[in-house]
Amino acid sequence: MKKNHCRIAPLLAGALLSFSLIGLAAEPAMEKDGMLVDAKGMTLYTYDKDTSGMSACNGQCAQNWPPLMAEAGAKAEGEWSLVKRDDGSMQWAYDGKPVYTFVMDKKPGDVTGDGKMGVWHVAKPEAY
Numbered sequence: 001m002k003k004n005h006c007r008i009a010p011l012l013a014g015a016l017l018s019f020s021l022i023g024l025a026a027e028p029a030m031e032k033d034g035m036l037v038d039a040k041g042m043t044l045y046t047y048d049k050d051t052s053g054m055s056a057c058n059g060q061c062a063q064n065w066p067p068l069m070a071e072a073g074a075k076a077e078g079e080w081s082l083v084k085r086d087d088g089s090m091q092w093a094y095d096g097k098p099v100y101t102f103v104m105d106k107k108p109g110d111v112t113g114d115g116k117m118g119v120w121h122v123a124k125p126e127a128y
Contacts, residue, residue: 028068028080028092029099033109036094036123038068041108044099048119052096058086065100065113065120067091079125099123 029036029044036044045065049056057065070090076082083093091098102113102120114122 027077028070028074029094031125034124034126035111036099036125037108038101042101043105043109043111043113044068044094044123045102045113045120046094046097046099046123048121050098053081053083053093055083055085055091055098057098057100062100064103066103068099068101094123094125097123 029038031037032041038044047055047057047065055067057067067085067089068091070082070092074082074090074092079095081093081096083091083098085091093099102116104110104112111122113120
């Protein structure tokens with residue numbers, strides 16, 4: 001029986017550590033080179049047609065400009081808030097402005113969506 005305890009103890013310790021870290025929330029994005037980027041380093045954008053606390057980018061728009069989605073149970077903190085989308089899912093917003101990535105950005109640091117159609121802009125913390 002001791003052999004089983006030796007195998008279970010590390011698993012139990014790992015599970016307890018994971019459980020204790022669940023309560024530690026990280027911001028959904030970070031600032032890099034003066035702009036906001038997601039956890040993968042992809043540039044985030046704002047859309048001029050959005051109103052504070054509401055996304056106007058749905059359907060085909062959201063396919064081209066994927067919203068920065070919030071996981072179930074995510075909590076607003078500081079400048080970060082949550083926006084309920086038309087389909088009921090939750091999206092992150094910075095200072096009330098929903099944020100998105102752009103499908104044409106292929107690698108971290110790309111900003112191919114900046115100025116697109118005159119309504120898409122790189123999300124910058126100091127801009128708000």
